């Protein structure tokens with residue numbers, strides 16, 4: 001069984017690791033990504049706030065040496081889901097099974113004024129550049145704003161506000177600054193009222209102003225105001241934005257999307273095309289867009305492919321579970337365990353912020369690097 005895995009992010013790395021661990025040299029997997037390395041989403045915030053360096057958080061794909069897996073660094077130009085074939089800058093590839101794990105792209109240009117007057121911090125380049133922007137900031141009104149839904153890692157803007165508070169305190173600039181957070185959600189973490197209440201209490205304690213159920217539509221570079229969807233204006237000295245999310249153009253052109261994302265069977269992650277699966281941010285499976293969900297979806301697909309390879313019975317269906325770590329500032333991390341099952345309201349179990357959970361989060365990252373790349377992440 002030849003398997004073609006498109007995208008070496010959370011989903012693609014987990015899938016190829018599980019298949020290689022189980023099948024060894026019997027696996028015949030081609031893993032394609034245009035990037036030269038993987039960066040965790042949370043590492044973007046760590047670099048932005050000066051906790052670590054860009055070099056320390058990039059995990060090069062050249063370290064990815066696994067039995068039965070061939071990594072090809074190239075850009076995918078077109079996808080034919082019926083033939084299970086892709087055209088890339090390095091030639092064509094086809095397979096018996098194809099898994100699309102190409103994530104969500106970000107389009108800062110879709111928000112008028114964002115590129116000229118603000119800074120997005122969701123791409124790797126944007127987050128790393130925001131570090132210099134913050135270093136040269138000498139206080140004033142900061143607006144952290146989301147520009148569309150859905151967006152990756154719904155807790156990340158709240159984490160950004162709390163980490164920014166700590167950062168400005170450390171630089172002696174908090175007294176001269178205001179922090180406002182504009183979010184399209186009614187609560188910071190809607191499936192967990194306890195997590196939301198804890199975050200709102202931390203915002204209140206630190207004087208962070210919270211603007212729920214709102215979206216930033218554009219920035220006026222001349223007047224330096226953010227214009228919200230309802231027409232309200234918010235003046236800023238520094239705007240940190242979450243840009244518009246969409247599937248990569250090559251996925252949009254493949255004809256696999258409905259309403260902007262790839263629909264899948266919520267139990268098996270199968271698409272409408274036989275032997276083509278999709279996992280993670282690129283889908284509309286019904287979970288938030290976060291790496292932990294992509295990873296678990298990948299394990300469900302791996303289970304089916306391994307069962308099929310061994311001609312054995314079925315594999316467990318997708319259960320919609322994920323554990324999210326949330327930075328609360330002051331060197332504490334909280335944890336929410338959430339379950340999203342189709343037809344049921346999502347529910348979450350919240351663990352209060354603590355230094356102990358900070359260590360858990362570090363273990364989450366280092367264990368992935370160990371499993372996916374076979375090496376220690378010493379500098380974490």
Ligand SMILES: Cc1cc2nc3c(=O)[nH]c(=O)nc-3n(C[C@H](O)[C@H](O)[C@H](O)COP(=O)(O)OP(=O)(O)OC[C@H]3O[C@@H](n4cnc5c(N)ncnc54)[C@H](O)[C@@H]3O)c2cc1C
Nearest residue numbers: 007009010011034041042076102103153280281290291292
């Ligand atoms: C600031 C921030 C903080 C975050 N914190 C967390 C967190 O704490 N926990 C968590 O679980 N999630 C977090 N996330 C979200 C997480 O990063 C994503 O949801 C996750 O990476 C999605 O995994 P994926 O496998 O679906 O896609 P991705 O990891 O995005 O992988 C997609 C891959 O496809 C490749 N690709 C795309 N187009 C092409 C093409 N045409 N040709 C070749 N390759 C292509 C890309 O290079 C990429 O490597 C955070 C995100 C951000 C922005």
